[in-house]
Amino acid sequence: MGRWINSNLVWSYILVAVGAGVAVLSGLFHMFTDKKAAKSGLISLGFMAVVVVVAYLLASPEIPQFIGVDKFLADGTLNEKVAKLTDTGLYATYILLGLAVLSVASSAVMRLFR
Structure with a gap:
C-alpha cells in the first residue's frame, strides 16, 4: 500500500509541475503576442x-x-x-x-x- 501511495504522490507532483509549466508558458506566449x-x-x-x-x-x-x-x-x-x-x-x-x-x-x- 505504501508503494502505491508513494507512486501516486510522485505522479501527482509530476502532473502539477507540468500543469504549472504549461500555465506559465501560455501566459508568457500571450504576453509576448498581445502588448x-x-x-x-x-x-x-x-x-x-x-x-x-x-x-x-x-x-x-x-x-x-x-x-x-x-x-x-x-x-x-x-x-x-x-x-x-x-x-x-x-x-x-x-x-x-x-x-x-x-x-x-x-x-x-x-x-x-x-
Whole structure:
C-alpha cells in the first residue's frame, strides 16, 4: 500500500509541475503576442509586489506562544524568520480579502448610480 501511495504522490507532483509549466508558458506566449495584455499583467504583478512589501513591513518576527510551541522551537522549524514570513502571508491574505470585498461592494454601489 505504501508503494502505491508513494507512486501516486510522485505522479501527482509530476502532473502539477507540468500543469504549472504549461500555465506559465501560455501566459508568457500571450504576453509576448498581445502588448495590451502584457501591460495589464505587469501592472497586476507590480500591485501584488506592493501588497507583499506592505504585508512584510507590517509583519512581526515575534514567535507566537501556544501549546506545544517548545517542540517547534527545539527542532528549529519555528524561528523569527519563519514567524515573520507567516505573518507576511497572513497580512497579505487579509489585505487582498479586504480589497476584494471593497471591489465587490463598490461595483454594487456604482451599478446603482448608472
